[in-house]
Every structure is written in C-alpha cells, then in structure tokens.
Amino acid sequence: MNWQPEQLDDQAYLAGGDSAGMLVSVASSAAQIRTAHRAAVESNVDTIASEGRPRAIVVAGMGVAGLAGDVLDAVCGYGSSVPITTVRGYRLPGWVGAADLVMAAGDDEETLAVAAEAARRGCRLLAVGSKASSLQALVTRRNAPFVPTSPGQGLWGYAVPLLTAAASLGLVDAGVDLFESVAKRLEDVAHRCRPSSESFINPGKTLADEIAETIPMIWGSSRLMAVAAHRLATRLNETARYPALWGELPEAGHNQVAAFDGPIAQRDIFADEPSRSLRLLVLRDAEEHPQAAKARQLAVRLAQDRGVHVSEIAAEPGHALERLATVIALGDYAAVYLSLGYGIDPALVSAIAELRARIGQ
Numbered sequence: 001m002n003w004q005p006e007q008l009d010d011q012a013y014l015a016g017g018d019s020a021g022m023l024v025s026v027a028s029s030a031a032q033i034r035t036a037h038r039a040a041v042e043s044n045v046d047t048i049a050s051e052g053r054p055r056a057i058v059v060a061g062m063g064v065a066g067l068a069g070d071v072l073d074a075v076c077g078y079g080s081s082v083p084i085t086t087v088r089g090y091r092l093p094g095w096v097g098a099a100d101l102v103m104a105a106g107d108d109e110e111t112l113a114v115a116a117e118a119a120r121r122g123c124r125l126l127a128v129g130s131k132a133s134s135l136q137a138l139v140t141r142r143n144a145p146f147v148p149t150s151p152g153q154g155l156w157g158y159a160v161p162l163l164t165a166a167a168s169l170g171l172v173d174a175g176v177d178l179f180e181s182v183a184k185r186l187e188d189v190a191h192r193c194r195p196s197s198e199s200f201i202n203p204g205k206t207l208a209d210e211i212a213e214t215i216p217m218i219w220g221s222s223r224l225m226a227v228a229a230h231r232l233a234t235r236l237n238e239t240a241r242y243p244a245l246w247g248e249l250p251e252a253g254h255n256q257v258a259a260f261d262g263p264i265a266q267r268d269i270f271a272d273e274p275s276r277s278l279r280l281l282v283l284r285d286a287e288e289h290p291q292a293a294k295a296r297q298l299a300v301r302l303a304q305d306r307g308v309h310v311s312e313i314a315a316e317p318g319h320a321l322e323r324l325a326t327v328i329a330l331g332d333y334a335a336v337y338l339s340l341g342y343g344i345d346p347a348l349v350s351a352i353a354e355l356r357a358r359i360g361q
Contacts, residue, residue, distance in 0.1 A: 037161075056082060069105070233246040259278060282300060
C-alpha cells in the first residue's frame with residue numbers, strides 16, 4: 001500500500017473510502033459527551049455516594065472501555081484520596097473486597113467475569129454497557145446503578161459516566177458545566193479537522209502525513225498525556241492497521257530512548273526505495289512536572305541530533321479533562337485520515353473479530 005496524501009483533499013474519495021462513517025463518528029464526540037452525561041445522571045450514578053467513599057476503585061474493561069479507567073485515574077489525578085486501578089482480563093485482584101467499588105465497563109466476557117467475581121465478594125458495583133446485556137442483568141440483581149450506552153458510543157460513552165460517579169464521591173470536580181465546556185472544545189476540533197478543510201490548514205490531516213511512512217513512538221509528558229498517547233497508538237493499530245509504540249515521560253527516557261541509536265532510527269538517503277524510520281511524537285501537557293519537562297526537552301534534542309524526526313502536540317490550558325479530550329480528538333482524526341491515505345477502509349478490523357470468534361469457540 002502506498003501513502004497518497006493528495007487523496008485526503010478529495011471529498012468524493014473520503015466519502016467512498018469511509019464506509020462506516022468513521023469521520024462522522026469522530027466528529028460526534030461532543031454529542032457523545034453530552035449524551036453520556038445525561039445518561040449517567042438519569043441512571044442515578046450518584047447513589048453510589050450514599051455509602052461514602054470506597055477504599056479503592058477498580059475499573060474492569062477491555063479496549064476502549066479499559067482506557068476509560070485510565071481516563072478516570074488520570075483526570076482524578078494525584079490528589080485523589082482513593083486509588084484507582086484498571087483490570088484488563090478475567091480476574092479480580094485478590095485484595096479487592098466489600099470495601100471497594102468495582103466499575104464494570106463494556107460487554108466483553110472478561111469484564112462480565114470480573115463483575116461477577118466482584119458481586120460474589122460483596123463489592124459495591126456500578127456498570128456501563130449495552131441495554132438488555134448480561135452485565136445489566138448482573139448489576140440489576142444487586143440493585144446497583146447501570147448506565148446504558150447508546151449505539152456508536154466510544155470512549156466517552158464509558159468515561160463520562162465513570163467521571164460523573166467519581167464527582168459524586170468528591171474525587172474530581174466534574175459537573176455539567178465542565179462536560180459542556182469539553183463538548184464545545186471538541187466541536188472546535190471537529191471544525192478544524194473536518195474533511196472539507198484542506199491539508200495545509202487541517203491539523204488532523206497534517207498529523208497523519210507526519211506519521212505516514214514512519215514508525216511512531218508516542219510519548220506523553222504527564223500521566224494525562226500518556227493516556228492520550230495510549231489512545232493514539234491503539235487507534236493507529238485498529239483504524240489504520242498501523243504499528244505504534246507509546247510511553248510516558250520520564251519512564252520512556254529509561255528505555256525507549258535507546259531506540260534513537262537503533263537500526264530503525266537510521267535512514268539511508270541513498271536507498272533506491274524509501275524505508276520506514278522512527279518518528280518521535282511528543283504529547284505535551286500544559287501542566288508538567290519540572291523534571292518531566294526537562295526530560296522531554298532533552299529527549300527531543302537527542303532525537304533531532306540523531307536525525308530522528310520529531311512532532312510535538314501541545315495541550316491547551318484548562319481542566320484536565322479538557323486538555324485530554326482535545327488531544328485525543330486530534331489523534332482520532334489523524335488515525336482515520338492515515339487509514340484513508342493508505343486506501344484502507346477504517347471500519348472494524350477483521351482480525352479482531354476473527355480472534356474474538358476463535359476465543360469464543
């Protein structure tokens with residue numbers, strides 16, 4: 001497959017290549033925020049606060065639902081009085097008990113297994129998933145809150161109810177005004193990254209062009225931006241079928257930075273055919289630890305000294321959720337445009353469906 005960036009400004013091509021309407025889905029992120037918050041309020045997620053703060057919160061989820069747990073942890077931040085951890089698998093950690101709150105997100109069999117184990121242990125429960133699902137039946141029997149997701153809901157369909165519940169526990173300041181502000185910022189990103197906006201002024205298309213024909217190593221300069229880095233890497237995997245690495249500073253400076261001296265970082269300018277080389281993509285938070293900021297600056301300099309191309313995306317100031325959501329939205333657009341630029345329909349990957357089907361046999 002060849003990278004054809006000129007196709008990204010061909011409206012007919014974009015419409016024909018995007019059979020599942022992924023660009024429309026990304027553009028609807030603002031609506032997803034509003035819908036998810038309304039569903040959380042109508043489902044009375046604040047009732048979990050009636051028993052006081054839990055000892056710990058465990059989010060059970062796979063894929064995008066698991067990432068919602070990381071969003072919750074990062075947005076609540078280091079000031080949270082309750083530890084938050086995410087379980088991506090079939091088993092609940094042995095230390096989890098009746099004093100803890102388990103938030104189950106999604107309809108995967110792994111999540112259902114963890115939720116069932118939590119119920120047996122007497123944990124407090126909250127769930128987000130499809131209507132009439134086994135998960136809903138499980139939590140309903142426990143008289144626990146259940147938030148139904150709408151068709152087409154992605155990350156925000158899971159993350160917003162979790163954040164709304166956390167706000168009722170006093171772990172984060174996240175009310176209707178915040179979610180409306182986040183939605184408005186996402187509408188601005190959607191306007192700037194719309195398909196009709198030409199590549200030279202469209203940040204989503206520009207980022208896709210920078211990633212194309214490289215192996216991206218995506219670093220976040222904070223816990224918050226590390227979640228955005230994780231999200232972008234998985235979106236490149238799923239949407240564009242594209243390999244990507246992700247990490248968080250300063251940890252990435254203790255291991256991944258060594259790749260700057262490796263074979264993938266080296267480019268042969270005399271080669272007959274271009275080869276894919278490393279690109280460092282740094283997601284900069286508006287609020288960084290001073291040492292993390294120093295590590296970021298030095299890492300960028302090291303990469304540039306070795307001829308490694310670098311792209312930097314700076315989060316705009318604001319609430320943690322605002323900073324995170326806007327960077328995620330830009331990455332979501334880039335992943336879809338990268339897919340279309342390679343002539344790949346960004347619909348669900350058949351390999352994922354095939355693997356899930358084989359596991360269920």
